[in-house]
Amino acid sequence: MRLNDALKWGLLVWMAVVIWAAFQWAPSAVGFQGESARIVFFHVPTAWVATLAFLVSCVASILYLWRRDPMNDVRAASSAALGLLFALLATVTGSIFARIMWGSYWNWDPRETSITFLLLIYAAYFALRAAVADPERRATLAAVYAILAFVTVPFLVFVVPRIWWSLHPDTIINKQGTIKMDSRMFQVLMGSLIGFTGLFVWLYTIECRIERIRQRRQQELL
Amino acid sequence: MSNWLAELTAVFVKDLRAEFRTKVSLNAVGLFALTTLAAVSYTIGPYRIAEADRPFLLGALLWIVIFFASMAGLDRSFVKEEETHTAALLRLAAHPLVVWAGKLLFNLVLLIVLMAILVPLYCVLMGYRVESPWWFLAVLATGGYTLAVTTTMVAAIIARAMSRGALFSVLSLPLLLPLLIFVIQGTTAASQGEVDGVLSTLRAVISLGGIMTVLSVFLFPVVWND
Amino acid sequence: MNDLMGITLVTLIIWVGLFAYVYRVDRKVRRLED
Numbered sequence: 001m002r003l004n005d006a007l008k009w010g011l012l013v014w015m016a017v018v019i020w021a022a023f024q025w026a027p028s029a030v031g032f033q034g035e036s037a038r039i040v041f042f043h044v045p046t047a048w049v050a051t052l053a054f055l056v057s058c059v060a061s062i063l064y065l066w067r068r069d070p071m072n073d074v075r076a077a078s079s080a081a082l083g084l085l086f087a088l089l090a091t092v093t094g095s096i097f098a099r100i101m102w103g104s105y106w107n108w109d110p111r112e113t114s115i116t117f118l119l120l121i122y123a124a125y126f127a128l129r130a131a132v133a134d135p136e137r138r139a140t141l142a143a144v145y146a147i148l149a150f151v152t153v154p155f156l157v158f159v160v161p162r163i164w165w166s167l168h169p170d171t172i173i174n175k176q177g178t179i180k181m182d183s184r185m186f187q188v189l190m191g192s193l194i195g196f197t198g199l200f201v202w203l204y205t206i207e208c209r210i211e212r213i214r215q216r217r218q219q220e221l222l
Numbered sequence: 223m224s225n226w227l228a229e230l231t232a233v234f235v236k237d238l239r240a241e242f243r244t245k246v247s248l249n250a251v252g253l254f255a256l257t258t259l260a261a262v263s264y265t266i267g268p269y270r271i272a273e274a275d276r277p278f279l280l281g282a283l284l285w286i287v288i289f290f291a292s293m294a295g296l297d298r299s300f301v302k303e304e305e306t307h308t309a310a311l312l313r314l315a316a317h318p319l320v321v322w323a324g325k326l327l328f329n330l331v332l333l334i335v336l337m338a339i340l341v342p343l344y345c346v347l348m349g350y351r352v353e354s355p356w357w358f359l360a361v362l363a364t365g366g367y368t369l370a371v372t373t374t375m376v377a378a379i380i381a382r383a384m385s386r387g388a389l390f391s392v393l394s395l396p397l398l399l400p401l402l403i404f405v406i407q408g409t410t411a412a413s414q415g416e417v418d419g420v421l422s423t424l425r426a427v428i429s430l431g432g433i434m435t436v437l438s439v440f441l442f443p444v445v446w447n448d
Numbered sequence: 449m450n451d452l453m454g455i456t457l458v459t460l461i462i463w464v465g466l467f468a469y470v471y472r473v474d475r476k477v478r479r480l481e482d
Contacts, residue, residue, distance in 0.1 A: 008474070012467050019463055023456040035452060065444055113403075120396040127392050131383040140448050141379050144441045148375060148397055151433055155400040155426070203470065209477050 008202065015195040021188045029185065036100040039093055041188055045196035047090035050118060051153065053083030053200060057125075058150035061143035071212065073139035076146060077129065078207035082200060084122040091115050114156045121149040229316050233324025237299050238331070246302075247332060251295035255340045258287045259347065268349030280350045281409035284341070285365070285402060289395075291336055292369060297377035297390040299325045304381050318443035322374070326438075329370040329377075337362055353415030361412055364424055365405035368431035372397050375438045378445045401430055 022041040029037035056079040064072035094112060095105045106112060128145055132138035241247055262283055271279050303309040312321060341362065344350060352358045373394055380389045404426045411419025 008471065012464070015463055015467075016460060019459050020456060023452050023459070117396055117399050120399075124393045124396050127389060128379070128383065131380075131385055131389050133384075137382065137448055140444065141383070144445055145379060145393060147441065148372075148434075148437060151437060152397055152400050152430075155430060202474075206470070206474055206477055209481065213477070213480050 007198075011195065011198045011202065014191070014198070018188060018191045018195050022192065026185045026188045027182055029182070036097060037185075039097045040185075041192045043090060043093035043097060044189060045193045046086045046093060047115065048193055049196050049200045050083050050087035050090050050115070052197065053079045053086060053204075054118070054121075054146075054150060054153060056204070057083060058146050061146040064139055064143045065147075070135075070139065070215070071208075073135075073143065074208055074211040074215070076139075076143060078211060079204055080122060080125055080146070082203055082207065084119070084126070086200070087115060087118050087122060091119065117156050118153065121152075125149065226317065226320050229320040230323045230327070233312075233316060233321055234327045237325065237328040240302065241298075241328070241332075247295035247298040248335070250298070251291050251332060251336050252339070254294040255287055255291040255336060256343075258290065259340065259344060262287070263347040266348070268347070276350070277413040278406070278410045280348055281413060282406045283348070284344050284350070285406050285409065287344070288337065288340065288366075289369070289398060289402060291340070292333065292373060293391045293394060296329050296332065296370070296373040297380060297386065299328050300377040300381035301386055309381075313446065318446045319439065321446060322378075322438060322442040325377075326371060326374045329374050330367065333366045333370050337366060350413065352413045354412050354417070354420070357417065357420040358409065358412040360424060361405055361408040361420060361427070364427045364431060365401060365408070368401050368427055368434060369398065371431060371434045371438060372401070375434065375442060375445075378442055382448075401427065404430070 018041070022038055023035075026038065026041070028035055029040075057076045060072045060075035060079060063069070064076060091112075094115065098107060098109075098112070099105045125142060125145055129138055129142050132141055266283075303312060316324075345352065373390075376390060376394045376397065380386050380393060383389055404423050408420050408423025408427065411417075411423065
């Protein structure tokens, strides 16, 4: 418990420092409208967490199908719920940036398309869960769908944007494979990435614990 | 060895015969496609789209019609088993993968029939000029296969859920969107005679189809035996 | 520079608020578990 608490307070401090650094320490990015580039410190990590959450969901799904431990279904659903939240945040922050930078909220730029499809996959996953009454069948079908959906994500996220010309700034993942970002900005971005990942892990564990309590209560009632 | 082939044929022929008797899927898919084609042809027709945009837009529209027509009928072979309560018997009678292969074959045939009628009609009505017809066919074939294998898997998933029809579309479309993007690209390239574009599309579509096939082989028995 | 400081402070406040909320939930869950 001590270590857990320390980690949580550590996260508070870490993210506070990241926020400060994002607006005060990192330099203004050249070529972007005003200070709008600073949104990248929040936009990129949320998109990253949305994909990470989906990966966790998929792994939990595979484990569920393998061992049939109901806890893994809980893990898959919890991670998916958080993934959906972060995907929404990524879409919104990206849209705000697009408005500032290019004047319109939405352009169906390949990356914008990819995040929309990630949202659609999450929505489909929960639609499926809602449509199946029996808990074990629900867990199985949801797990299968999560795996199928996860396979399409690499195509959406990596292949499609490469093929099409993109409005998306090419500062990190680009054809040359180099990092075209100021070093301070990069450090803040990495720090933010770690912080958001930590936040996700914390929220995820809470979600799982709540669900376990709920299931334990249901068992006790029976 | 030859036993599973016989079983596969049996499943496939059974579905085919049932389909010819009632023609439910054929009607749904066919009517949807033709109605949409009529609507598109009437409102847009061969003349409304600027010459420069034609290869891309006409390709996109074609695939959108194909996709939505598929949504109208490609889940039928599984849903029918549940509705007529023959699913349990089928589970006892045949190996899951045989069932999968038989139903995949059925969906493929359905799709081939759809494309055989729709595509020529579309090209004529919309004035779609295709520079490389063979590459065009290749995109249609590989795209069609990947479409069939994906929808077969989704159909198996939704067969025992509520609100099946809507759920089929909701679950299929996210999985099919990368495919959609690729085949539209490939069709555009084929209509302009750009072999490089077609080849890169074929690579992507074939890898998608291959992955979906492998996944289906592992996951279909799980869903079927549940 | 002033605007930037304003945004910084607002974001920090939002973050601390969010953290406090999640921490409270965490504590409640912990109590339910024991």
